[in-house]
Amino acid sequence: MLVQRDRSQERTGFQESAPYHPDYDLQTDFVMVYGIDDTMPERIRQWKEQGYIVHLMTGVAWGDYNRYLDGEVDGEPHWDEAQTDRSGKMILHGTKPVIPYMVPTISFGRYLAERICIAVDAGVEAIHLEEPEFWVNGGYSEAFKREWQLYYKEPWIPPHTSADAQFRASKLKAFLYTRMLDRLCGEMKEYALKRYGRMLRFYVPTHSLINYTQWRIVSPQSRLIELPAVDGYIAQIWTGTSRTPNVYEGVRKERTFETAYLEYGMMQELVRGTDRRMWFLHDPIEDNPNHTWADYKQNYLKTVTASLLHPGISHYEVAPWPRRIFKGTYPAEDGSGKESIPPTYATTLLNVMHTLGNMAHEVNESEGEPLQVGVLIADSAMFQRMRPEEGAPDAGKYDGTDPDGFQQEGDTELLDFSPFYGLALPLLKHGIPVRPVQLDNVRRYPEYLAPYRVLVLSYEFMKPEYPDIHHAIAQWVQEGGALIYVGDDSDPYHRIRHWWNDGGDYGRTYGSPREHLFEQLGLVDSGQLESGEDIRQLGRGVFGWLQENPSSLARSKSGADMLRQTVQKAITLLSGDGSDWKPKHYYKIRRGPYWVAAVLEESISSDPLVIRGPVVDVFDPQLGVLTEVRLNPGQQALLYDVEAGRPSEDGVxxxxxxxxxxxxxxxxxxxxxxxxxxxxxxxxxxxxxxxxxxxxxxxxxxxxxxxxxxxxxxxxxxxxxxxxxxxxxxxxxxxxxxxxxx
Structure with a gap:
């Protein structure tokens, strides 16, 4: 049940660039005033007067920074710091005015610091530096060329000319935004403490590693964990990211719930075992303005449900841009023009938003959840998102706002990101509690892999940045974990200049990082391993190898079945009877008095999931009391168990x-x-x-x-x-x- 909560808990918030207005006063705990233009101090004052805890949010890669670009700030034009593609065109976030994505130079960071100081002077309690993004098809501006020479101490190489050049360019892009955030956060914290005696907090709103890789964007991601001045993140996951099509059993289509489930799981991993704050974002609409309200609602409920199935997080950004939600118009269902938000949807949104403020309950029940299966993914997945073939075209820019245009002009097969989804979706679609696992964290935290019994790994779409990761994985297997490796060494990025083939400290070179991993596992003569059949005991653990490119597992039902059967065999060998392998066609957990449930399409059954009442349907604008709920495939629910949450006999x-x-x-x-x-x-x-x-x-x-x-x-x-x-x-x-x- 809802209780009055202190705003200082900051359980719910939203971001807004407009001045205060009662029509979109959502009554959350905090508000993020967006943008650092000249109106910023007045907007901060207005929202503070309404009782909000006020934060500032601004883009760290893009924004209305034309005064800086035109040289009005320091007398020197900075247009050469715009991200540029190989044809010499700027990569734009907006055209009126022209808003390019920026190369995060030290000069640009200095400009942002000067503007952020004004927000600190106005009394904000936290700063959000949004979306540190460098597009994969960028890396051709003069500023980036200078940064390449400084970082690599060699002349710039066009990123599209080889796998090695692309990998190195993307690694530099991640470094540059890490440097920018480290400098900004540290400098501003010192400013606030020295001048006002106030501890300023810094957060980074960022898409998931899965989405950035799929959309071909490079960002620091898990590197931010190593920056002590960063206090946490907002997981920018919403309909626009999660409806990006992927391929399962040969069918390419939108799978909003499943993609969101993986994205939120990825972001939960980003803070697991740390004291850093994570807010999960939901958006009742999205950046693409061409959908109907019915479409927005259907997909919004999918993302909300997917987020609530990750109970490690209980803080939420309930909406970006509430003005565009409650004051905007979108295509009518009958094609008659545009219409404002339907009153019933508005009421449902507010029901959900205020319920989220009370979702800090521990999980009391989670059906079929004891088996923990992880699919490993690393930051380096972002570094190899360009085809290195001779004469390969630019894959294009995809940001979810024009999917039809990209379908005609872009590299759709590359956008699918099938090497990852080919490993994750076959398990997720059968109700196996699968989570993306951050490979880079293996060397950061002792026992990071301990919660997982089964791990699926492939180096055909990412690379391990350091060899000691393999020592930790090998130890985890020896102590009782089951590792399934999927790969055929066909990825051209195996041949980039990196630790496994540079002949450095290891006394030998390896054709791929897989060979080094197998050596640490004691499988030196890997040629004796037979794909899919050789599931063997290693110490107290289990190892199996599918000698397939993981993208092939997405292309057919037989490929998906092959992965599932291999994982099942490993679990059977691990446990003796395979009793932990319990496929189902739904996910369902209890959070305090709340039931959260989703029934899967393309799964093992088309039967409805029945939940007994009495329950209150939080997604229903009338908050109806139901004696029974029947969820069909493709449906989700957030239900309040009336008897479980009942107060004392005469309580209100x-x-x-x-x-x-x-x-x-x-x-x-x-x-x-x-x-x-x-x-x-x-x-x-x-x-x-x-x-x-x-x-x-x-x-x-x-x-x-x-x-x-x-x-x-x-x-x-x-x-x-x-x-x-x-x-x-x-x-x-x-x-x-x-x-x-x-």
């Missing part, structure tokens, strides 16, 4: 509400509370109520519609947020009925 408590509920007070004649939310929007609240009400009012005069559910002793209230974003709701029952139950 909020189950769910599309308002921020404050000052809930029981009186002898009933109860009252303050409801806060966006002006003029319809709201609902379902509340435990020991006695059937006789009346309900808003601000002591207006009547409030209500419905009594005698079976659950709950009351549903329907009202509208007032123009001032604050209303007092009062529910009355007859005096002679006090203490009775109906």
């Amino acid at each position: 408590a909020v189950i769910s509400a599309s308002s921020r509920v404050e000052d809930l007070t029981r009186m002898s004649s009933g109860f009252r509370f303050i409801a806060r939310g966006p002006a003029n929007l319809k709201a609902t609240a379902r509340i435990y109520c020991p006695v059937k009400p006789v009346s309900a009012t808003q601000d002591r005069t207006a009547s409030v519609a209500w419905e009594w559910d005698s079976a659950t002793r709950t009351v549903l209230l329907r009202y509208e947020h007032g123009k001032g974003n604050r209303s007092e709701i009062q529910v009355n029952w007859e005096a002679q009925e006090q203490g009775t139950s109906q």
Whole structure:
């Protein structure tokens, strides 16, 4: 049930570039005022006056920084610092005005620092440096060429000319943004502490490693863990990233729930075992403005459900840009033009947003969850996202806003990122609790792999940055883990200049990093291993090798079955009976009194998943009470278990509400509370109520519609947020009925 929470917990927040307005005052704990233009101090002041904890967010790779580019800041033009593709064209985020993605030079960092100081002076409590992004098809500007010479101490090489040049260019791109964030965060923290005695916090809103790799963007990702001045992250995962098509059993299509599940799991791994904060982002619409409200809603609910299936995180950015949600218009279902948000969807959004503020419960039940299977992925997956073949075309820029245009002009097969999805989707689609695992963290944290019983690994789409990673993996296998390696050494990036083939400290060279891994596992004569059949015991653990390119596993049902059968054989050998292998066609967990569930399409069954009630459907704008829920394939649910969450016998408590509920007070004649939310929007609240009400009012005069559910002793209230974003709701029952139950 909802309880009044202190804003200082910062469980929910949103970002907004516009001044305060009551129509999109979501009543979260904090707001991220977006942008560092001249209006920034006034916008900060307005949101603070409304009781919000105020943060600042600005793009660290792009923004309206034309004063800097034009030389108005220091008298020197900086257009040569724009990211540029091989044809000499700037890579743009916007065209009116022209907003290029930037090479993160020291000069550009100095400009951002000067602007951020103004936000610190205005009293913000935290800074979010958003989206440190360098496009794979960039790396041709004069600024980048200079950085190459400084970093590698050799002349610049066009990144598209070889696998080695591409890998080195991308590795430099990640370094440059790591350097930028390290300098900015450290400098600004010192400024705030020295000048104001205030501890300033820094966060990095970033897409998942999976999405950045798929969209062909380079970013620091797990490198940020090594920066002590970074306090956490926002996982920028939403419909726009998760609906990017992928291939499973030979079919290419959008799989929003499954992709979101993997993306959120990747970001949970980024902070696992640390004290850093992670907010999961949801977006009720997306950057592509060409979908209908029904489409946005369907995909929004998929991403919300996917995020809630990762209970290690309980903080959320509930919306970017609420103004475009609650004030924007999008294509009507019948093609008659554009329309504003449907009132029922608006109410559902607010139900979910305020429920998320109360989702810090430990998991009480997680069906079929004891087996932990991980698919390893490394930052280096971002470094080899260009085909190194002679004469290969530029793969194009994909950011989810024009999928039809990319379909016609871009490299769709490369965009699919099948080497990864070919390993993950066959397990996920059969209900196996699979998680992406950050390979780079193996050398950062002792026992990082301990929670996992099975790991799937391939070096056909990424490379291990350091050889000691293999020592840790080998030890994990010897101590009882099951490792499945998938690969045929066909990746041209095996031949880049790197530790396994430079003849350096290791006394020998290897044709691929796989050979070094097998050596550490004691499998020196790897030619004796037979693909798929040789599942063997190693110490207390198990090893198997599928001598296939992982992308081939995505192209057919037989490929997906091959992976599943290999993992199952390994588990059987590990446990003796294979009892931990329990395929199913759904995911379902309990978080406190909440059930979170999703039923999979393309799975082992088309039967519905039945959840017994009474439960309240949080996705329903009317917060209906259901005695039973039947979820079909492709459906999701967030349900409140009425009996599990019931307070003491005569207690009054909020189950769910599309308002921020404050000052809930029981009186002898009933109860009252303050409801806060966006002006003029319809709201609902379902509340435990020991006695059937006789009346309900808003601000002591207006009547409030209500419905009594005698079976659950709950009351549903329907009202509208007032123009001032604050209303007092009062529910009355007859005096002679006090203490009775109906």
